[in-house]
Amino acid sequence: MARVTLKHLSRSFGPVAAVRDLSLEIPDxxxxxxxxxxxxxKTTTLRLVAGLERPDSGEIWLDDDExxxxxxxxxxxxxxxxGYALYPQMSVRDNIGYPLKVRGVPRTEREARVTEVARxxxxxxxxxxxxxxxxxxxxxxxxxxxxxxxRPRLFLLDEPISNLDAVLRSxxxxxxxxxxxxxGATTIVVSHDQLDALAxxxxxxxxxxxxxxxxxxxxxxxxxxxNTFVARFIGxxxxxxxxxxxxxxxxxxxxxxxxxxxxxxxxxxxALAAVTLPDVVVGVRPRxxxxxxxxGDDRIAAxxxxxxPEGSRVIYQFQIxxxxxxxxxxxxxxxxxxxxxxxxxxxxSLHFFAPGAxxxxxxx
Amino acid sequence: MTxxxxxxxxxxxxxxPTPVTGGRGxxxxxxxxxxxxxxxxxxxxxxxxxxxxxxxSEWLTSPPVFIPDRLYFQNYTDALFNWGGLKGLVDSxxxxxxxxxxxxxxxxFAAYSLARFRIGGTNLSFFILSLLFMPPVAIGxxxxxxxxxxxxxxxxxALIVQYLTFTxxxxxxxxxxxxxxxxxxxxxxxLVNGASRLRAFVDIVLPNVRPALVATALLAFIFNxxxxxxxxxxxxxxxxxxxxxxxxxxxxxxxxxxxxxxxxAVGALPVVIIAFLLQRYLxxxxxxxxxxxx
Ligand SMILES: Nc1ncnc2c1ncn2[C@@H]1O[C@H](COP(=O)(O)OP(=O)(O)O)[C@@H](O)[C@H]1O
Ligand SMILES: [Mg+2]
Numbered sequence: 033m034a035r036v037t038l039k040h041l042s043r044s045f046g047p048v049a050a051v052r053d054l055s056l057e058i059p060d061x062x063x064x065x066x067x068x069x070x071x072x073x074k075t076t077t078l079r080l081v082a083g084l085e086r087p088d089s090g091e092i093w094l095d096d097d098e099x100x101x102x103x104x105x106x107x108x109x110x111x112x113x114x115g116y117a118l119y120p121q122m123s124v125r126d127n128i129g130y131p132l133k134v135r136g137v138p139r140t141e142r143e144a145r146v147t148e149v150a151r152x153x154x155x156x157x158x159x160x161x162x163x164x165x166x167x168x169x170x171x172x173x174x175x176x177x178x179x180x181x182x183r184p185r186l187f188l189l190d191e192p193i194s195n196l197d198a199v200l201r202s203x204x205x206x207x208x209x210x211x212x213x214x215x216g217a218t219t220i221v222v223s224h225d226q227l228d229a230l231a232x233x234x235x236x237x238x239x240x241x242x243x244x245x246x247x248x249x250x251x252x253x254x255x256x257x258x259n260t261f262v263a264r265f266i267g268x269x270x271x272x273x274x275x276x277x278x279x280x281x282x283x284x285x286x287x288x289x290x291x292x293x294x295x296x297x298x299x300x301x302x303a304l305a306a307v308t309l310p311d312v313v314v315g316v317r318p319r320x321x322x323x324x325x326x327x328g329d330d331r332i333a334a335x336x337x338x339x340x341p342e343g344s345r346v347i348y349q350f351q352i353x354x355x356x357x358x359x360x361x362x363x364x365x366x367x368x369x370x371x372x373x374x375x376x377x378x379x380x381s382l383h384f385f386a387p388g389a390x391x392x393x394x395x396x
Numbered sequence: 397m398t399x400x401x402x403x404x405x406x407x408x409x410x411x412x413p414t415p416v417t418g419g420r421g422x423x424x425x426x427x428x429x430x431x432x433x434x435x436x437x438x439x440x441x442x443x444x445x446x447x448x449x450x451x452x453s454e455w456l457t458s459p460p461v462f463i464p465d466r467l468y469f470q471n472y473t474d475a476l477f478n479w480g481g482l483k484g485l486v487d488s489x490x491x492x493x494x495x496x497x498x499x500x501x502x503x504x505f506a507a508y509s510l511a512r513f514r515i516g517g518t519n520l521s522f523f524i525l526s527l528l529f530m531p532p533v534a535i536g537x538x539x540x541x542x543x544x545x546x547x548x549x550x551x552x553x554a555l556i557v558q559y560l561t562f563t564x565x566x567x568x569x570x571x572x573x574x575x576x577x578x579x580x581x582x583x584x585x586x587l588v589n590g591a592s593r594l595r596a597f598v599d600i601v602l603p604n605v606r607p608a609l610v611a612t613a614l615l616a617f618i619f620n621x622x623x624x625x626x627x628x629x630x631x632x633x634x635x636x637x638x639x640x641x642x643x644x645x646x647x648x649x650x651x652x653x654x655x656x657x658x659x660x661a662v663g664a665l666p667v668v669i670i671a672f673l674l675q676r677y678l679x680x681x682x683x684x685x686x687x688x689x690x
Contacts, residue, residue, distance in 0.1 A: 084584050104587040111588045117581035121603040131589035134599075182590065 034094045034185040034218055035060045036081070041090035043076055050076040052242040054090070058235065063212050063219045065229035067265070068239035074222040075114070077239075078188050081220065083107050094185055105134075110179035114190040116171050118163040124150075124174050125159040131182040149177045152211070169200045176208075180215065187212070187219040193228050205231045226266050230254070238262050260313060260385045260392045269318045269347055269358045271383070276314040278304055287382075289314045290352045292332050296396075297379045303396035304384060313385040313392050318347070318360040320381035323367070324374045331374035336367045350375065444664075448472065448657035455653040471658035479645060481659050484638040488663070490552055491637060492620035495559035500613050502560075503567025508597065510568065511575035512583075521572065527565040532625040540629055550632040558630060559620050567616055574608040575601070610677035618667055638663040 036058040043051045051073045058064045066074040079085040081092055083104035092100045099107050110131075118127050125146055126133075132142045150156040153173045158166055163174065172192065179187060192208060193201050209232050212219050223229055229236045230250045238245045238253060238261075246258040257263035263271045276289035285304060286295045296304065304312070324331060334350035334357065341363065348367065350357045357375065367373060385392040447455060451468040454461040475481040509515045510524070543554045578601060586596035602609070624639040631640050638659065645656050671678060 082588050084587065103592075104584075105590045105592060107588070109588060111585065113581045113585055115579070115581055117579070117585035119582060119586075119600055130586070130599075134586070134590040134595060178585075178589070 036186060036218055036220070037091075037093040038077075038081070039091040039093070041077070041080055041092065042088045043080060043085060044088055049242050051080065051087075054242070054244055056237060056244065056247065058218060058220070060218055061216045062234045063209070063221060063232060064235045064237060065233035066220060066222045066237050066239060067226060067229040067233075068224065068245075069265070070224055072239040073242035074224075074239055075190055076242075078111075078190055078220060078222055081186070082109055082111050082188055108182065108184050109186040109188055110182060110184035112175045112179045112187070112189045112192055114194070116175040116195075118171055118174060118178075120163060122163070123159070124155065124161050124163060124166065127163060127174055128159075128177045128181055131178060135182065145181055146177075149181050153177050169196060169204070172196065172204065176211070180211070180217070185218070187217050189219065189221045191222055191224070193223065193225070201228075202231075208232060226268065230266070238265060256394070257315075257383065258394050260315070260388070263315050263383060263385070267317055269360060271315045271317050272321075272357050273385070274314045274316070274355065274357075275387070276312050277310045278307065278312060279310075287312065287314055287384075289377075290332055290355055290357070292330070294330055294377060294382070295379050296382060296384075300379070300382065300384060300396040307386075307395060309387070311387045312395060313387055315383035315385060316377050316381055318358045320378065321357070321359045322376040322378070323348075323359060323361055323365065324376060327374045328376075331376050334373055334375050336369050336371045336373065339367060339369055341366075441664075444657050444660050447653055448661045450654055452652075452654060468654070471652075471654035472662070474652070474655045475658040475662060479655060479659060480636055480641055481638070481662055484636055484641045484659075485662065485666075487552075487635050488621055488637040488639075489666070491555045491559065491635070492617055492623075494552070494556045495563050495620045496613055496617040498556070499560055499563035499567050499616055500609070503564045503616075504571050504609065506564065506568040507571035508575050508601070511572045512580070521569075524565045525569055528562060528569065530562075532562075532629075536625070536629050539626070543630060549630055550634045552635060554630050555627065555635060555637070558626050559623060563616050563620060566619065567612055570612045570615075571605070571608065574605045578604055607677045607680040610674055611680075614670060614674055614678060617670070621663075621667060 036056075038054055038056040041051055041054040042049070054073075054077060056064075066077060068074050076085060080087050083099070083102060083106075087100060090100070091098055094107075119130065122130070128149060129142050129146045132145060137145075146159070147156060150159055153176060155170060155173045155177065158170060158174070163171060166174070172195070176189075176192070179189070189208070193204050196204055205228060208221070211217075212232075221228070221232060233250060235247065236250055236253050237247045240261055246253055246262045248256070248258075253262055253266050257266060257271075260273055263273065274289050276287045279286060279288045279293055281293045281295070283295050285301050286293055287304075288294075327333065332352060334352045336348055337351040337356060338349035340347040340349075344363060346361050346363055346365070348359045348361060350359060350373070352375075359375065361367075384395040386395060446462070446464065448471050449467045449469065450461060450464045451466075451470075454464060506524075510521050516523075539558065540549065543549045543558075546554075548554045582600050582604070583596045586600045587593070591599060622639060623637070627637045627640045628643075631637070642656065642659060642663070645652065645659065
């Protein structure tokens, strides 16, 4: 297996810059998830690594080999395509064995290895079926088996979960994770679903318009989003982003938000003190807000605008003056629409970003 | 090869229109419709076949003889041996088979590169299509001068090359559509699995367009087998294809209708046999086209 390094990769299609000056290092044995909305350049990045697309500029390295100019067949990467790309005229067995057949592996060894990976993925009973006669979930396993059989240096999976139904999705996330750890395979998984990324990845690269917005562990991107785009993209329901301004109060530097002055943590205060403009954006996750029936210091009066029970949780929309705030609460805590409560935004749960439509960078 | 149906990446079964069955009245109407249609299309063929086995005395009688009371095969021996029908079969076969085979190889590769690499942008593929609109007589004189300058008038090579000028565009144009319909993923997956372009083409692309290849080849063969205008321009009596021979049989003062009918039947037979043998592919190959144009 291998360490992957992308250096200043760029690829445009006419006027569309699909990937822009992308640099990235993936340590050996790591599962990296390329996460981003549709059209953000994830597939293009994957195709550049696979050799199905030529970069306009930049380099791709596998360990100490530059592979940017190699033909796809000489790169030895295993790819699972978004639609699986199973060969319709071949059986499951021949599909899985094709990479070995092309590379001239003798029949007996081929048979043995097909049986081995099929057993690993629990599809050994399907080997003689036609690929149209098996379910979507089984087709996915066949595609996965075909990608790993040639023991590639790198796995590339394009939206491996997206075509599956909800029940299969969580099983497959776990399955891909298990397989990846077992094989110790360096892997890039493309997804537009943050749950895939948070559940599977060691590292997440969040992309927008061909540019990586943040590269970090799931904890990094969740707890320390590098800008408002990442803040909104990771986490469900979305993080609340509120216009605010820096203001000095009796207790030192804090923020005015939702018509209230709130204190901030010591670290945030230091970072905020360096900011020249008074305007900032305050972010707070729906889970981090506490709801109280009684008022108190630093609590913000709010009324329930909308209550959406979802079984294991309730999602509330609160009205505060002209603003709305999303809060996620335990199901036991039931409020009726119109009810008056008090919200607590604890200093340690606040994120601060520079103002700007999308992508205001993190201050603290 | 029933498995090709199940293995086809194309959506299947959608193109077949459900018959309009409006109860008993609708059924009666469609039976009558089919009967009238059959008579209209099949009667000329019946008349050709029946004339080919009539003795000369029954060729042009009034009222006509619909069912001869005995079969007279002399017409066939005359057509084959006196009128050069046997040589016509051979010449037609050599020319049509060669042009179709060469055309399939070159046309299929051309189609693939047009479909996948957009060679020549939109202009080249439109130029290829435009070749099919050109009437052969428009190039008759330059074509004849060209071949006579080479000293190759009235040879197989002239006819074959000349037929390729429309066979290749035809095949390229039709196959281009089939290649465009085939998901690119399949080939790309073969490439990353270790195949070269050619290997991916042979292993993955060709098996998935086989019915289309067969149907296209048969259509190309029929065009070449039936071709008349170029054959007349380039033949001086040495290379004589069947479409060239037929009109020469009407030039005498007493037209031998039975011999002509026998010659026509001989000419139609190979196409019928091939179409019959390939009908399984043919229906599927042609219905791909129907799906595409939906
Ligand atoms: N072959 C192509 N030709 C033209 N534009 C393309 C091509 N491939 C991708 N693009 C464009 O590049 C951008 C990124 O596409 P893609 O990498 O597929 O995004 P994602 O996988 O994140 O949805 C999109 O705007 C897309 O329309
Ligand atoms: Mg994509």
